[in-house]
Amino acid sequence: MKVELEADKCVASGQCVVAAMDVFDQDDEGIAILLTEEVGDDQVDDVREAVAVCPAAAIRLVQA
């Protein structure tokens, strides 16, 4: 699976980092950044949670 992030929508809630720390990080202003676009099978559930809790609907999980 592949993860897509629209950073201009991000409102810096940081919830993606809490949900999937090895996929998401934040820049100096708290805006989300992707650490990787490729999501391994063991990370899919965490990224799904990040998609669900993102208040700005800025994250998508798509078929690679």
Added chain:
Amino acid sequence: MAETVAGPAHDVAGTAPEFPMPRASRCPFDPPPGLKELQEQGPLAKVRLWDGSEPWLVTRYAEQRAVLGDPRVSADTEQPGYPTKASAEAGEGKLSFIMMDDPEHARLRRMVTAPFAIRKVEALRPAVQRIVDGLIDDMLAGPGPVDLVEAFALPIPSLVICELLGVPYADHAMFQDNTRTMVRTTATPEERGAATREIAGYLAGQIARRLTDPQDDLLSGIAGRVAAGELTHGQATEMALLLLIAGHETTANMITLGTAALLEHPDQLALLRDTDDPKLVASAVEELLRYLHITHLGRRRAVTEDIELAGQVIRAGEGVIMVNEIGNRDPEVFEDPDRLDITRDARRHVAFGFGVHQCLGQPLARMELQVVYGTLYRRIPTLRLACALEDVRFKHDAFIYGIHELPVAW
């Protein structure tokens, strides 16, 4: 052509149920029964507010998130149809960006997101632990019973926000006294006004000082925006005031409500008291945020373009209210929603709202609550209410729900 929704939406004008509604007298931790009834009847209902206006109340989780994430609704209290909470709110000015819409809302909000990044908040954890431990030391050193609100719940967010903003320790007392007056529901408008003016003046002075002598703190960050011409002095002071107020009453009431609720659920309290697993503590925080409800008056918006929701067209100029306390008890999303279960995964709750206005301070609030819930009951395992729960005074009429005084002993 949209269908109309069966149930209360059919009410003729003037017969919509009043909102807010009373809670059942023996269930201070549950939503009002009338709200649960509306939820069972359908996703939308008309309600009547203090001023006779009849906005829509959105009862279910999915629809609440949909509206809060919709760009066709406005948080601007001056928009036609905006459902005001009380005459007091209708007469107040806007408090910085929470009452604005994008793009200006996003521009201002992004100026203060940095200190709330997860890593920055984590760096504050040891300081918060010291604050919490120090307050518990003070409580244990004196005689019981004490009022947990005064002795513990209010000082924590106050001391933490001082740390974050960069308020010098020497000014703590003045700062704390005034913020306490600002958030005390029994304060007169004159007292509140005087306290607000003193704090605003103080913050303006601190920001001005940092224009020439910047420190590593949030007030310096805001001063930097003034220096860069991105904010006026007035906007900067307002922003600092918003950050100061927003995290006070909310966090303090979560501490006292959470403690009262746990004391009523001894099995859940025991789980929390006997664990050293930070994951379980974090899970307990999410569940308490889901189960309790500080923002009982709901998130409110004015609709700026017609939107369709659950088969009903909501017209531009109508108001909508999203009450998270029933969204968080939606059985479609949370199994057995009226049960407090700190082991469940409650992370999808809407206690902090949803959409672009979702609480900016949530990482800080979460961390503070993790430290509090993870420390207080372990350090005072015999903590108990020093009065009957029936005698505890809940803040039914305040903007933020909570507890006036919580006498505890050990």
